[in-house]
Amino acid sequence: MDAQATEAGARPRDREATRERILQAARTLFGEQGYETVTVRMIAAAADANVALVGRYFGSKAGLFAAVLQGEPTLSKLFEDGADALPRRLAEYAAERMRRPPDNPILRALERSAAHPEVRSLARERLITAVLNPIAEQLHGPDAQVRARMATAVFLGIGATRRRLGPQDPTPADVDRLTAVFEACLAG
Amino acid sequence: MDAQATEAGARPRDREATRERILQAARTLFGEQGYETVTVRMIAAAADANVALVGRYFGSKAGLFAAVLQGEPTLSKLFEDGADALPRRLAEYAAERMRRPPDNPILRALERSAAHPEVRSLARERLITAVLNPIAEQLHGPDAQVRARMATAVFLGIGATRRRLGPQDPTPADVDRLTAVFEACLAG
DNA sequence: ACGGCTAGTAAACAGGCGTATACTCCGTTG
DNA sequence: CAACGGAGTATACGCCTGTTTACTAGCCGT
Numbered sequence: 263m264d265a266q267a268t269e270a271g272a273r274p275r276d277r278e279a280t281r282e283r284i285l286q287a288a289r290t291l292f293g294e295q296g297y298e299t300v301t302v303r304m305i306a307a308a309a310d311a312n313v314a315l316v317g318r319y320f321g322s323k324a325g326l327f328a329a330v331l332q333g334e335p336t337l338s339k340l341f342e343d344g345a346d347a348l349p350r351r352l353a354e355y356a357a358e359r360m361r362r363p364p365d366n367p368i369l370r371a372l373e374r375s376a377a378h379p380e381v382r383s384l385a386r387e388r389l390i391t392a393v394l395n396p397i398a399e400q401l402h403g404p405d406a407q408v409r410a411r412m413a414t415a416v417f418l419g420i421g422a423t424r425r426r427l428g429p430q431d432p433t434p435a436d437v438d439r440l441t442a443v444f445e446a447c448l449a450g
Numbered sequence: 451m452d453a454q455a456t457e458a459g460a461r462p463r464d465r466e467a468t469r470e471r472i473l474q475a476a477r478t479l480f481g482e483q484g485y486e487t488v489t490v491r492m493i494a495a496a497a498d499a500n501v502a503l504v505g506r507y508f509g510s511k512a513g514l515f516a517a518v519l520q521g522e523p524t525l526s527k528l529f530e531d532g533a534d535a536l537p538r539r540l541a542e543y544a545a546e547r548m549r550r551p552p553d554n555p556i557l558r559a560l561e562r563s564a565a566h567p568e569v570r571s572l573a574r575e576r577l578i579t580a581v582l583n584p585i586a587e588q589l590h591g592p593d594a595q596v597r598a599r600m601a602t603a604v605f606l607g608i609g610a611t612r613r614r615l616g617p618q619d620p621t622p623a624d625v626d627r628l629t630a631v632f633e634a635c636l637a638g
Numbered sequence: 639a640c641g642g643c644t645a646g647t648a649a650a651c652a653g654g655c656g657t658a659t660a661c662t663c664c665g666t667t668g
Numbered sequence: 669c670a671a672c673g674g675a676g677t678a679t680a681c682g683c684c685t686g687t688t689t690a691c692t693a694g695c696c697g698t
Binding site: 301317 | 694695
């Protein structure tokens with residue numbers, strides 16, 4: 263009945279592998295449920311590891327969250343093909359976010375506001391570097407920051423709505439609408 | 451040092467007045483900080499009342515939250531002047547939400563996702579009846595629900611962004627942009 | 639084969655939470 | 669004037685949180 267007994271045999275001792283299991287479990291759970299809701303005990307159970315190891319390997323719950331954020335890739339694929347079709351690419355991504363949570367937990371975690379100030383600043387910084395700034399860099403003309411911010415708002419809002427009202431399958435017309443929305447956001 | 455000593459003299463015993471103080475304190479705190487972050491002890495302290503009275507008058511923390519939601523007016527002013535200028539009115543309201551939180555705590559509370567399932571459903575229902583449906587009712591043509599949902603998403607996103615990145619003074623150009631955004635959302 | 643390093647464990651800690659209970663004290667009424 | 673009902677109080681309960689401590693036990697170099 264102990265932590266290791268869920269799998270048949272005992273696991274070999276492997277600091278790095280255990281650390282990785284915890285990190286992966288945290289990735290999934292934080293992404294699904296946000297920072298506050300998830301407890302370190304839930305993470306430890308999902309990782310099939312002991313609670314104390316979370317503290318040992320990541321210092322604290324917030325440290326673990328930071329490690330999760332740091333390990334996540336950015337959305338760079340959305341931005342590497344130039345600014346012309348950017349609204350369309352954003353719209354396609356956003357449409358996918360109407361249907362289901364991101365595979366990439368970064369946005370899942372960032373979607374949920376973290377009340378803890380420490381985590382709030384982490385999430386804030388990550389939102390800026392991973393979403394806001396990449397969009398702003400694609401823009402020309404004045405107010406690039408403001409326009410990027412509005413597009414970011416739509417991103418956050420789509421996720422927030424899906425979480426509150428449930429997923430929704432976007433039609434092709436919805437993608438067109440979203441494209442127009444992002445064009446309106448980003449228009450100089 | 452007891453609860454009543456913060457004001458100079460003793461307060462007359464008044465069930466209704468105390469209930470109202472608690473309700474008002476909850477309104478403010480829930481609006482500012484969301485459901486989970488606020489504790490019943492914080493509310494009781496702000497209302498200058500005893501913790502147990504929260505339970506006595508509202509049954510539970512969730513019951514108090516429900517009472518707060520129920521007492522809040524809807525956004526009906528936004529919708530009573532017909533659908534023509536609806537995008538513009540929504541844009542002006544959203545622009546105000548870029549600058550500062552709503553005076554009306556209903557959206558402030560709804561902006562924050564409540565992890566507690568009980569409160570989640572309360573917030574969900576309120577979002578539908580107070581925002582989504584009034585918008586949908588103004589729309590003609592197919593997909594009214596979907597289009598209203600997209601506008602709702604922008605609403606939520608604006609608030610989420612302000613909370614994460616701080617307030618921002620919208621320029622007239624921003625209001626125009628937001629108008630275009632809502633037009634794109636609501637376009638049949 | 640056997641210490642020693644260390645991954646992993648179990649348990650407890652301190653504190654906060656929502657809630658419930660037993661009580662005091664005041665205003666009103668018979 | 670005495671007694672009763674109820675507003676308000678103080679406190680404890682049980683639970684759960686993140687974190688830490690003391691311990692066990694397996695791997696590895698010698």
